[in-house]
Amino acid sequence: xxxxxxxxxxxxxxxxxxxxxxxxxxxxxxxxxxxxxxxxxxxxxxxxxxxxxxxxxxxxxxxxxxxxxxxxxxxxxxxxxxxxxxxxxxxxxxxxxxxxxxxxxxxxxxxxxxxxxxxxxxxxxxxxxxxxxxxxxxxxxxxxxxxxxxxxxxxxxxxxxxxxxxxxxxxxxxxxxxxxxxxxxxxxxxxxxxxxxxxxxxxxxxxxxxxxxxxxxxxxxxxxxxxxxxxxxxxxxxxxxxxxxxxxxxxxxxxxxxxxxxxxxxxxxxxxxxxxxxxxxxxxxxxxxxxxxxxxxxxxxxxxxxxxxxxxxxxxxxxxxxxxxxxxxxxxxxxxxxxxxxxxxxxx
Amino acid sequence: xxxxxxxxxxxxxxxxxxxxxxxxxxxxxxxxxxxxxxxxxxxxxxxxxxxxxxxxxxxxxxxxxxxxxxxxxxxxxxxxxxxxxxxxxxxxxxxxxxxxxxxxxxxxxxxxxxxxxxxxxxxxxxxxxxxxxxxxxxxxxxxxxxxxxxxxxxxxxxxxxxxxxxxxxxxxxxxxxxxxxxxxxxxxxxxxxxxxxxxxxxxxxxxxxxxxxxxxxxxxxxxxxxxxxxxxxxxxxxxxxxxxxxxxxxxxxxxxxxxxxxxxxxxxxxxxxxxxxxxxxxxxxxxxxxxxxxxxxxxxxxxxxxxxxxxxxxxxxxxxxxxxxxxxxxxxxxxxxxxxxxxxxxxxxxxxxxxxxxxxxxxxxxxxxxxxxxxxxxxxxxxxxxxxxxxxxxxxxxxxxxxxxxxxxxxxxxxxxxxxxxxxxxxxxxxxxxxxxxxxxxxxxxxxxxxxxxxxxxxxxxxxxxxxxxxxxxxxxxxxxxxxxxxxxxxxxxxxxxxxxxxxxxxxxxxxxxxxxxxxxxxxxxxxxxxxxxxxxxxxxxxxxxxxxxxxxxxx
Numbered sequence: 001x002x003x004x005x006x007x008x009x010x011x012x013x014x015x016x017x018x019x020x021x022x023x024x025x026x027x028x029x030x031x032x033x034x035x036x037x038x039x040x041x042x043x044x045x046x047x048x049x050x051x052x053x054x055x056x057x058x059x060x061x062x063x064x065x066x067x068x069x070x071x072x073x074x075x076x077x078x079x080x081x082x083x084x085x086x087x088x089x090x091x092x093x094x095x096x097x098x099x100x101x102x103x104x105x106x107x108x109x110x111x112x113x114x115x116x117x118x119x120x121x122x123x124x125x126x127x128x129x130x131x132x133x134x135x136x137x138x139x140x141x142x143x144x145x146x147x148x149x150x151x152x153x154x155x156x157x158x159x160x161x162x163x164x165x166x167x168x169x170x171x172x173x174x175x176x177x178x179x180x181x182x183x184x185x186x187x188x189x190x191x192x193x194x195x196x197x198x199x200x201x202x203x204x205x206x207x208x209x210x211x212x213x214x215x216x217x218x219x220x221x222x223x224x225x226x227x228x229x230x231x232x233x234x235x236x237x238x239x240x241x242x243x244x245x246x247x248x249x250x251x252x253x254x255x256x257x258x259x260x261x262x263x264x265x266x267x268x269x270x271x272x273x274x275x276x277x278x279x280x281x282x283x284x285x286x287x288x289x290x291x292x293x294x295x296x297x298x299x300x301x302x303x304x305x306x307x308x309x310x311x312x313x314x315x316x317x318x319x320x321x322x323x324x325x326x327x328x329x330x331x332x333x334x335x336x337x338x339x340x341x342x343x344x345x346x347x348x
Numbered sequence: 349x350x351x352x353x354x355x356x357x358x359x360x361x362x363x364x365x366x367x368x369x370x371x372x373x374x375x376x377x378x379x380x381x382x383x384x385x386x387x388x389x390x391x392x393x394x395x396x397x398x399x400x401x402x403x404x405x406x407x408x409x410x411x412x413x414x415x416x417x418x419x420x421x422x423x424x425x426x427x428x429x430x431x432x433x434x435x436x437x438x439x440x441x442x443x444x445x446x447x448x449x450x451x452x453x454x455x456x457x458x459x460x461x462x463x464x465x466x467x468x469x470x471x472x473x474x475x476x477x478x479x480x481x482x483x484x485x486x487x488x489x490x491x492x493x494x495x496x497x498x499x500x501x502x503x504x505x506x507x508x509x510x511x512x513x514x515x516x517x518x519x520x521x522x523x524x525x526x527x528x529x530x531x532x533x534x535x536x537x538x539x540x541x542x543x544x545x546x547x548x549x550x551x552x553x554x555x556x557x558x559x560x561x562x563x564x565x566x567x568x569x570x571x572x573x574x575x576x577x578x579x580x581x582x583x584x585x586x587x588x589x590x591x592x593x594x595x596x597x598x599x600x601x602x603x604x605x606x607x608x609x610x611x612x613x614x615x616x617x618x619x620x621x622x623x624x625x626x627x628x629x630x631x632x633x634x635x636x637x638x639x640x641x642x643x644x645x646x647x648x649x650x651x652x653x654x655x656x657x658x659x660x661x662x663x664x665x666x667x668x669x670x671x672x673x674x675x676x677x678x679x680x681x682x683x684x685x686x687x688x689x690x691x692x693x694x695x696x697x698x699x700x701x702x703x704x705x706x707x708x709x710x711x712x713x714x715x716x717x718x719x720x721x722x723x724x725x726x727x728x729x730x731x732x733x734x735x736x737x738x739x740x741x742x743x744x745x746x747x748x749x750x751x752x753x754x755x756x757x758x759x760x761x762x763x764x765x766x767x768x769x770x771x772x773x774x775x776x777x778x779x780x781x782x783x784x785x786x787x788x789x790x791x792x793x794x795x796x797x798x799x800x801x802x803x804x805x806x807x808x809x810x811x812x813x814x815x816x817x818x819x820x821x822x823x824x825x826x827x828x829x830x831x832x833x834x835x836x837x838x839x840x841x842x843x844x845x846x847x848x849x850x851x852x853x854x855x856x857x858x859x860x861x862x863x864x865x866x867x868x869x870x871x872x873x874x875x876x877x878x879x880x881x882x883x884x885x886x887x888x889x890x891x892x893x894x895x896x897x898x899x900x901x902x903x904x
Contacts, residue, residue: 080580085771088752178562180577210563213868220872221563224465224667245665347400347566 041274042069049101050079055295079104079183098269103261104183106331112138118265124283128300141260144298146234149250161254166203172228175210175221190331201345235296255321374782377750385594388587401574409550415490417543420497428502431628446495451555456653459660465667480564493546500542504535541607552739554846572741593742661876683877692857700841703780704834711788736786740846771853780841788833795829839889
């Protein structure tokens with residue numbers, strides 16, 4: 001059979017399509033267009049965030065109304081995915097994000113120490129409790145999530161403290177998130193480890209704790225009765241209750257674990273004016289109210305109540321275990337060893 | 349041939365045009381990954397968890413292969429060599445597991461045999477069965493790989509020369525003895541090579557080990573789930589993940605070598621077969637027993653998990669009380685019409701169509717090139733089929749690393765072509781098309797081999813140009829094979845999970861990823877709805893394929 005020209009044509013068309021899919025740019029490095037953005041905030045702002053999509057959807061109209069000239073683009077994913085994308089972009093030397101609004105205090109602290117952030121103190125931040133604001137103004141929390149205990153309404157008596165899960169004073173099976181893949185579960189594990197040492201993990205293992213993937217998986221195990229209790233984010237439990245689920249929240253007597261969600265500006269941002277304006281809107285009373293009402297998280301503005309009529313941020317911080325520099329150091333520098341200890345304890 | 353010698357340079361141009369995308373999007377990334385993995389392997393410490401993952405992978409895969417062999421061998425004998433009633437229906441039902449993603453079977457078994465909330469455990473008492481852990485993973489993977497053993501065994505049993513069995517009978521052996529001592533040993537190599545395929549499939553699967561391994565106590569980590577964890581842990585994880593991918597990749601040639609050796613042994617002995625239909629073995633009084641056993645197997649291993657999925661999809665929440673008034677269709681309407689599902693379905697169908705078209709085009713090109721270059725043809729085929737044997741996790745990781753940043757091709761220092769694939773659905777399309785290219789190549793090559801060149805020559809004699817002759821004479825005859833390749837690729841891509849989980853960009857969603865997310869993070873009932881829809885899609889696709897096959901047979 002003669003060799004058909006069709007194949008040649010198809011292959012050439014493919015090659016052309018590949019070329020066409022490329023973006024065409026000038027190869028000579030462009031002179032900085034950034035300086036143009038003075039005066040009224042305008043242009044594009046990229047926000048990398050692990051905030052829930054429905055909260056972003058609620059924030060969108062507010063941002064449109066306040067900053068008509070600014071287009072906000074979101075990259076929304078789990079905190080681990082946000083971190084991994086940022087790491088990849090940092091390694092390639094081209095961070096596209098202007099703002100990071102993560103829920104992983106350790107990752108933010110790491111970037112702050114590396115000098116990646118542009119110091120900026122929003123006027124709204126002055127009311128927030130001191131422990132939620134970086135004193136060098138490199139980042140500030142815009143929301144506070146809380147790890148609490150949950151159980152099913154019809155289950156046996158629930159545990160009353162995190163310590164009861166570890167020392168065996170409560171009998172039953174608890175579901176916890178996997179610190180190896182979930183950022184919030186990792187933060188909880190840091191607190192637990194700081195208080196109980198390696199006994200935290202071995203104790204959990206001996207009492208038959210179930211390791212579920214993420215927070216939603218923990219909720220699922222508790223709802224289905226697979227586990228008697230769970231360590232879960234307060235906002236997940238509240239949202240589930242609003243949906244008609246029969247989970248109950250128990251505030252642990254030894255203190256809930258708070259997870260501040262910081263926001264920070266990147267030094268490399270080409271549009272600092274607009275980026276600062278976006279941060280201002282997120283921290284403004286209206287933005288904070290949306291975070292409470294839509295996201296079921298605590299605002300950092302002490303004038304606002306907690307989600308679903310719960311305690312406001314100052315009462316919450318009193319109920320919670322305090323963040324100390326030692327804890328931060330622990331999670332930041334010994335995170336790998338901690339995960340290793342967890343795997344070891346649970347593979348026995 | 350004189351025409352083609354005149355065209356020789358063009359032939360080379362075509363080869364280059366075909367090779368370029370393959371080298372850039374499949375071979376190159378994997379080679380880069382290997383280089384990186386080799387670099388990282390030297391500097392690794394704290395290997396304890398990684399060795400555990402490797403051991404788990406080997407144990408689970410061996411278990412799955414053993415189960416598939418133990419179930420598949422007797423079933424193949426019963427379904428393809430005896431007068432078992434309903435054997436065609438059973439054969440069709442038992443091939444269903446490989447058409448539906450293993451993850452869905454895992455979901456079914458999870459709702460049947462979760463320690464507390466599983467349906468079976470609520471009937472039998474809490475904690476009787478526990479699907480979590482290595483045994484559960486091997487069980488589910490073994491069942492979903494069953495068709496590989498069954499079909500390989502069936503094909504071999506049909507090829508065995510009936511004269512051998514007759515000779516055994518003449519020498520005085522009973523029918524059963526003749527079957528067991530002559531036919532079975534001859535079919536054994538094929539059955540074993542089917543089991544090796546199950547081993548490979550299990551070693552490279554991600555969904556089921558994640559679903560059933562993470563919550564087990566102790567958590568069962570295998571290589572693929574470990575790679576997933578490491579990719580999430582951005583900082584030092586990627587190097588380690590590449591090293592693990594290297595290990596995973598090494599399992600493939602070893603196992604394939606095994607298949608090849610076994611297959612060769614089998615083929616040599618079977619070559620005497622003339623394709624005479626052998627007489628089905630009469631079961632006699634054992635028929636009732638055999639029928640009962642096969643029916644029970646079919647009900648428990650194939651129909652029960654699907655029924656459990658359906659039940660879960662109708663419950664208010666997984667773990668709710670089992671009563672009529674607790675059943676609801678809310679999830680069905682809620683999930684199927686949710687914008688997120690619709691978007692995911694749209695993107696998945698688009699990607700699957702694109703991948704199917706690419707696979708058909710590139711596969712046909714590969715088949716034609718294979719013909720045009722007689723000696724180089726084998727190399728072309730090897731290149732096209734090779735990504736199919738690479739575990740999905742490895743291929744996805746390779747693409748992720750290779751295209752994590754933009755590639756700039758600068759022209760005359762003025763214009764730069766920037767290939768920005770990272771975090772776009774295009775990367776998924778590349779992965780799907782690369783992985784399933786083998787389907788197009790194999791189908792195209794086989795159909796082309798059956799084709800009589802005289803038809804195209806007749807067209808040329810009648811005055812058509814080569815392109816015209818190809819379009820009018822050759823292509824219509826290739827259409828059934830290409831359509832089959834398209835449908836197979838489409839189904840595989842529409843429900844792909846392993847690669848999608850790693851490659852899907854944030855903000856967009858595909859069906860496989862959505863199913864994975866719903867099941868592992870959100871709501872098993874919602875996931876069950878999606879899984880039921882998947883099953884319906886696959887069954888419909890299989891029906892289309894069967895009709896195509898019948899029409900092709902009639903046309904011949």
